[in-house]
Each structure stands twice: as C-alpha cells, then as structure tokens.
Amino acid sequence: MSATTVTSAVTSADTRIPLRGHLRHTGALLRRNLLWIRQDPESMFDALLMPVIFTLLFVYVFGGSIGKALGGGQQAYVQYVVPGLMAMTSLSMAQGVGTGFNQDFNSGVMDRFRSLPIGRGSVLFAKIAVELARMLIATAVLMVVGVLVGFDITHWAGLFAAVGLATLFASSIMWVFLTLGVIMKNAQSVQAMGFLTLFPLQFGSSIFAPTNSMPGWLRHFTDYNPMSGLADAARGLMNGGPVAHGLWVTLAWSVGITAVMAPIAIHKFRTKS
Amino acid sequence: MTRIDDNPVGGGHAVTVRGLVKHYGETKALDGVDLDVREGTVMGVLGPNGAGKTTLVRILSTLITPDAGRATVAGYDVVRQPRQLRRVIGLTGQYASVDEKLPGWENLYMIGRLLDLSRKDARARADELLERFSLTEAARRPASTYSGGMRRRLDLAASMIGRPAVLYLDEPTTGLDPRTRNEVWDEVKAMVGDGVTVLLTTQYMEEAEQLATELTVVDRGKVIANGGIEELKARVGGRTLRVRPVDPLQLRPLADMLDELGITGLATTTVDTESGTLLVPVLSDEQLTAVVGAVTARGITISSITTELPSLDEVFLSLTGHRASAPQDTVPADAREEVAV
Numbered sequence: 001m002s003a004t005t006v007t008s009a010v011t012s013a014d015t016r017i018p019l020r021g022h023l024r025h026t027g028a029l030l031r032r033n034l035l036w037i038r039q040d041p042e043s044m045f046d047a048l049l050m051p052v053i054f055t056l057l058f059v060y061v062f063g064g065s066i067g068k069a070l071g072g073g074q075q076a077y078v079q080y081v082v083p084g085l086m087a088m089t090s091l092s093m094a095q096g097v098g099t100g101f102n103q104d105f106n107s108g109v110m111d112r113f114r115s116l117p118i119g120r121g122s123v124l125f126a127k128i129a130v131e132l133a134r135m136l137i138a139t140a141v142l143m144v145v146g147v148l149v150g151f152d153i154t155h156w157a158g159l160f161a162a163v164g165l166a167t168l169f170a171s172s173i174m175w176v177f178l179t180l181g182v183i184m185k186n187a188q189s190v191q192a193m194g195f196l197t198l199f200p201l202q203f204g205s206s207i208f209a210p211t212n213s214m215p216g217w218l219r220h221f222t223d224y225n226p227m228s229g230l231a232d233a234a235r236g237l238m239n240g241g242p243v244a245h246g247l248w249v250t251l252a253w254s255v256g257i258t259a260v261m262a263p264i265a266i267h268k269f270r271t272k273s
Numbered sequence: 274m275t276r277i278d279d280n281p282v283g284g285g286h287a288v289t290v291r292g293l294v295k296h297y298g299e300t301k302a303l304d305g306v307d308l309d310v311r312e313g314t315v316m317g318v319l320g321p322n323g324a325g326k327t328t329l330v331r332i333l334s335t336l337i338t339p340d341a342g343r344a345t346v347a348g349y350d351v352v353r354q355p356r357q358l359r360r361v362i363g364l365t366g367q368y369a370s371v372d373e374k375l376p377g378w379e380n381l382y383m384i385g386r387l388l389d390l391s392r393k394d395a396r397a398r399a400d401e402l403l404e405r406f407s408l409t410e411a412a413r414r415p416a417s418t419y420s421g422g423m424r425r426r427l428d429l430a431a432s433m434i435g436r437p438a439v440l441y442l443d444e445p446t447t448g449l450d451p452r453t454r455n456e457v458w459d460e461v462k463a464m465v466g467d468g469v470t471v472l473l474t475t476q477y478m479e480e481a482e483q484l485a486t487e488l489t490v491v492d493r494g495k496v497i498a499n500g501g502i503e504e505l506k507a508r509v510g511g512r513t514l515r516v517r518p519v520d521p522l523q524l525r526p527l528a529d530m531l532d533e534l535g536i537t538g539l540a541t542t543t544v545d546t547e548s549g550t551l552l553v554p555v556l557s558d559e560q561l562t563a564v565v566g567a568v569t570a571r572g573i574t575i576s577s578i579t580t581e582l583p584s585l586d587e588v589f590l591s592l593t594g595h596r597a598s599a600p601q602d603t604v605p606a607d608a609r610e611e612v613a614v
Contacts, residue, residue: 017356021389028386032375039374039415108370112431115334116387117359 017119025118029126047093047134051142054085058208059149066209075150082146083162083234084207087227089142090166090173091202093135095194097174101127101181102190105272120270128174135170139163158237165237165250169230172254175261182268207231226253287312287439287470288333292342295328295494302328304494305342310439310487315471317485317502319478319588325494326474327367330443333472334364347438360388363432363469366443370428371416377403377427378412381434388435402430406460422453429460440464442473446480458483479582482506490592498592508591512580514553514564519574521549527573534567543590554591555580 017025037043058081059074067077104110113123143151143159153159177194184190204218205211205227211219222228229249236243288310295303303325310316318326331337333346335355344351349358371380378399385395403409406426411419416427425445432440442461446454461484465471475481481488482502489499498505518527528542528551543552555561561580568575 024389025387028383032372032379032383035376035379036374107373108366109372111334111336111366112364112370112384113387114336115359115362115364116384117356117389118387 017117022119022122025122026126026129029113029122030129033126033130044134044137046096047138048141050092051085051089051138052145054088055082055142055145055149058085062208069213070210078146078150079152079239080210080235081208082142082151083238084205084231085142085146086139086162086166086234087169087205087230088202088207089138090135090170090230091198091227093131093138094170094173095177095198096134097127097131098177098179098181098184098190098194099187100131101178102184102187105182106186120266124178124265124269127178128171131174132167132171136163136167139166152239154239155237158239162234162237165233165247166230169226169250169254172257172261175258175265179261179265179268182265182272201225201227205231224249226250229253285312286310288316288344288346288472290329290333290342290344293329293332293339293344294341295325295332295337295339301325301494303332303339303342306491306494306496308489308496308499310470310472312470313468314487315465315473315485317481317488318472318474318491319476319481319488320474320491321476321589323493324491326491327443328494329491330364330366330441330472330474334362334366334441335359360435361438363435363437363440364443365425365428365432365445366441367447371424371431373417374415376413376415377408377419377430380416380427381430384431384434390434398434402433406430420453421449422456425449425453425457426460429457429464433464437469439470439472442471444474444476447476454480478588482582490588492589497589505588512555512561512582514555514561515577515579515581516551516553516564516568516575517549517577518551519576521546523573524549524551527551527568527571530571531564531567534563 059078063074063077063081066080067073067075070076070080072079104113110123114120143153147153176197177190180190180193184193205222205225207227211222211228214222226249229246231246233243233246233250235241236246286309288308290306290308293303293306293308294301306325306329308316308318308329318329320326328337332339332351333344335351335358338352346358347361349355349361351358371377372383375383381399381402382395385398386392390398400409403412406429408423408426408430411423416424419427429445445461446457449457458480461471461473465484471484473481473484485502487500488502488505490497490505498508500508516527518524524544524546528544531542531551531553542554545552553564555564565578
C-alpha cells in the first residue's frame with residue numbers, strides 16, 4: 001500500500017468528470033439508497049399504505065355525498081378522486097426527499113461524500129431517482145386499489161401519460177424539498193416545512209372536490225395550483241375530457257420550479273459549510 | 274528545527290498552510306494559521322475544543338473555504354484545485370463518517386466506486402481493508418451494530434480506500450475507552466508505517482506523543498507553538514513531577530528554591546494551590562532525582578510524589594502562561610452549528 005499509486009488516478013490538469021464517471025457515482029449512490037430500503041423495509045410503509053388508506057377513506061367517507069353533487073353516486077366519485085389522488089401521491093412522496101437528505105448532513109455521511117472527488121450533482125440525482133422510484137411504486141399501489149374499488153381506465157395510454165406528468169412534477173418539486181433539506185437544521189423542521197407547503201396545495205385544489213362551488217378568490221388560487229392542473233390533466237388523460245389547461249399549468253410549474261430551484265439547491269449544497 | 278520556511282510551496286511538504294483565516298461572525302475559528310507537514314511524517318495539532326482544529330481539517334478537505342490565506346495539499350490548492358485535492362486525501366473525522374445503515378462491506382465498496390475503482394477492484398479493496406482492520410466477521414452487518422472501536426476502524430478503512438497520500442485524523446479517539454483507544458492507535462501506527470502523511474488533531478498530549486513526530490499547538494485560532502515533539506515536550510517539561518508537601522505553606526518557597534537551583538526542565542515550576550501540589554517539569558531521570566534530593570535536603574515533608582505526562586492544560590500553562598481557554602464560554606465547541614443557516 002504505497003502513497004504513490006494514487007497519483008495515477010489523477011487526470012493531470014483535466015478536472016472534468018466524464019459522463020461515465022457521473023453515471024458510476026450516481027449508480028453507487030443509488031445502490032446505497034436501495035440498500036437502505038432492504039435494511040429497513042418499514043421505510044416503504046408510507047409508499048405502500050398511504051395510497052390504500054387515502055383511497056378507502058375518500059371513497060367511502062366522502063364518496064357518497066360528493067358523488068351525488070357530481071351527478072352520480074359513489075362510483076362517480078371514484079372516477080373523480082383516483083386521478084386526484086395520483087396528483088396527491090406525487091407531491092406527498094416528493095416531500096420525503098428533504099428529510100433523508102437532511103439526515104445525511106447531520107450524520108456526517110455528507111461530509112464524506114463532499115470530500116470525495118465526485119460531482120456534487122451525483123448525490124442529488126441519486127436521491128431524486130430513488131424517491132421517484134418510491135413515488136412510482138406508491139402510484140402503482142394507488143391504481144391497483146383504485147381499480148379494485150371500481151375505477152375505470154378508459155384510455156390506457158392516457159394512464160401512462162398521466163404517470164409521466166406526475167413524475168415530471170414530482171421531480172421538479174423535489175428541488176424545493178432538497179433545498180429545505182440542505183438549509184434547515186434538523187429533519188423535524190424539514191418535515192414540518194414540508195407539511196406546511198403540502199396541505200394548502202393539496203386541499204386548495206381540485207384533487208378531492210370540484211372547484212366550482214368554491215368562492216371566487218379561492219378559485220384564482222385553485223385554477224393555477226399545479227395540484228389542480230395535475231389532477232385535471234390526469235382525469236382528462238385517463239377518462240377523456242379537457243386536458244389542455246391542466247397540462248399547461250402543470251408543465252409551466254414543473255419547468256419553472258426546476259429552473260429556479262435546481263440551481264439554488266445545487267448552490268446551497270455546494271456552499272454548505 | 275525551524276518548521277516555518279518562507280517558501281510557500283516548499284519541497285517535501287505534503288501540507289502547506291499560510292496565514293489561514295476563517296471567521297464565523299465574531300468567532301475567529303482560524304486567525305492566521307501557518308503550518309507545514311513534511312511528507313511521511315505525522316503532524317499532531319494539539320488544542321482544546323474550539324481551538325480551530327476541526328475548521329482547519331475542514332478547509333484542508335475542501336468542505337469549507339477559508340476567508341483568507343492559502344493552503345496546499347500534495348501541491349494542490351484547496352480553493353482552486355479541490356477536485357484533484359480530493360483524490361489524494363483521506364478523511365476520518367468527528368463528522369465525516371460512514372453510513373450507519375449500510376453494512377461495513379457496502380460502505381467500503383460504495384466509496385471504492387465513488388473513487389472510480391472498477392467493480393472488481395472495489396470489491397477486492399473492500400475485502401482487503403476489512404481483513405486488515407479485523408472487520409471481516411462483521412462485514413455484512415449494518416455499521417449501526419458496531420462497537421465504538423469497530424466504528425472507528427471502519428472509519429479508518431473508509432479513509433484508506435483511495436490509498437491517500439495525506440490522511441486527516443480529526444480527533445480519532447475522542448469518546449473511546451482507553452482499551453479501544455490503544456487499538457485505534459495501533460492501527461494508525463501501522464498506517465503510518467506504510468508511508469502515508471498524517472495530520473492528526475487531538476486534545477490529548479498522550480495521543481500526540483504516541484502518534485505524532487511533530488506538534489503544532491493551537492489555541493483560539495492561533496498557533497502558539499510548534500516543533501518536534503521531543504523539543505516541545507522538553508519545553509513544557511518532558512514529564513511533570515507532582516509534589517505535595519504536607520504543609521501547603523511550603524508550596525511557594527519550594528517552587529522558588531527549585532527555580533533558583535535551575536535543575537528543572539525548561540518551563541518553570543508551577544504552584545497549583547487548588548490541589549496543594551507543585552508541578553515540576555523534568556526532562557530526565559537525573560533531574561527527577563535531583564529535585565527529590567533538593568526537596569529532602571531542605572527538610573520538607575511531602576505526602577505524595579507522582580510523575581505524569583503533561584496534560585493539555587499543563588502544556589498550555591507552560592507555553593502561554595494561561596490555562597487552555599474554556600471553550601464553552603468563549604468559542605462555540607462546534608462552530609459549524611453556529612453558521613448553519
């Protein structure tokens with residue numbers, strides 16, 4: 001074990017990491033995050049149980065009365081709420097990314113990573129990729145439960161388009177939670193901040209109920225809330241109906257949030273002392 | 274034995290630090306630090322909590338940037354060439370840590386891959402280092418189940434994956450029981466035997482004496498002494514003789530007498546009125562005998578006499594005339610906490 005071997009790894013003046021290097025680093029970090037799940041299977045409970053509980057709660061508690069208002073019954077509400085729950089799941093699962101990231105900082109693992117010659121982006125991308133995978137699992141569970149309680153998918157291609165849109169939105173909003181994870185002192189505060197953003201977005205939207213009975217001032221908010229956009233677009237894509245407005249609202253928010261928050265998250269991550 | 278030379282990138286120096294400054298608000302974590310670590314040596318950085326030791330290591334590992342001054346490691350500038358620098362360092366610290374949720378083997382394999390080893394090489398390196406640090410049995414268990422000593426050994430193994438030219442050990446045995454501490458010391462000595470340059474921070478004179486060849490003493494962000502460990506030990510008194518006269522009123526006259534005789538070490542004799550003892554620095558067995566002889570000749574009755582290595586406190590007392598600053602009052606023990614946004 002000699003000290004000279006290491007210099008062979010130094011690529012002279014070229015400090016850029018080749019793409020293959022980034023992929024290798026991200027892969028190693030992905031493996032780490034997957035091993036976490038194997039080591040601690042309970043960490044998957046939220047992804048597996050939340051969609052089940054929410055679907056059953058909303059369908060059987062509110063389904064009757066809101067369904068009547070929709071001009072049908074409980075079945076009409078299933079058709080309405082399952083795409084909405086897909087939007088809700090994407091945001092709820094995205095929120096978890098900040099907590100885990102914050103724990104890495106506090107446990108000192110992040111110092112180890114930051115003292116290694118890897119691109120700082122690798123750490124962020126690996127985290128996002130694993131959380132997106134968790135989100136997709138949660139979405140799959142949701143769709144299975146949805147179909148079991150009677151959800152009818154009219155357009156299968158639309159289902160995949162809706163999932164793609166939800167994934168896009170989740171990956172953009174994750175930059176916000178990653179930033180919180182970097183700048184906040186502990187995981188509890190990250191989680192608290194997460195819920196504070198979560199609730200108004202999810203409930204002040206068309207996820208659970210149509211917005212036409214809401215007061216005018218609130219409708220200004222709900223109409224341009226990305227949660228409404230995502231829920232409405234998912235409804236249109238899977239069941240037919242208007243898609244354009246929801247699609248544009250979701251796309252605009254996803255691109256806007258990523259453009260603003262990704263550089264901020266990366267900067268905060270780089271300069272964190 | 275001059276350690277500070279004028280050439281900032283002097284040959285043969287693995288680490289060169291010039292005028293390094295890092296302030297956290299009012300707190301001067303580093304206030305103009307100079308330091309040179311020659312290749313293949315172990316530099317001990319000795320100081321109390323809040324002296325700036327960890328800040329120094331964090332700057333030299335590119336985790337934070339200095340406010341002023343410059344530092345190079347293996348010829349790479351900490352600010353301008355962080356990526357090359359990260360290839361040649363290993364870090365074992367109070368903070369830089371392994372992933373507790375992952376098994377030992379997975380931790381080492383992951384770091385190997387992050388250091389661009391091939392899958393095969395990363396596997397082989399993980400096996401090899403686990404074997405070397407006697408962790409093969411525990412390879413598949415999550416690090417959270419490891420004992421304190423096993424954790425530190427895994428930390429050391431992790432920092433050795435990339436065969437670093439320079440290794441930082443930031444208080445490697447803080448919080449360990451004496452037996453485990455000896456275990457870690459043995460591992461570090463073996464690593465030094467392989468020719469790696471080590472920068473070791475510690476609060477314990479004993480640890481510095483065990484591991485370091487040269488020593489830099491820091492306090493409140495400033496270097497207050499540096500030199501070969503023998504030289505510094507001599508300056509603070511290679512050993513400390515603790516003499517307790519039966520009559521505390523004899524403390525002062527006894528101290529004066531010993532200083533007049535000039536038979537003690539380089540530092541002067543100190544009176545510790547709290548414990549009613551006299552701290553006499555001695556460099557050799559001859560001096561020790563002479564001191565005992567002088568005390569006896571004076572006809573002073575003593576109730577106890579012990580020898581000990583100088584503690585950090587005594588080192589400070591000898592070098593600065595004041596005790597090591599109480600970090601809780603003046604400097605936050607963990608400056609990082611203070612600046613987290």
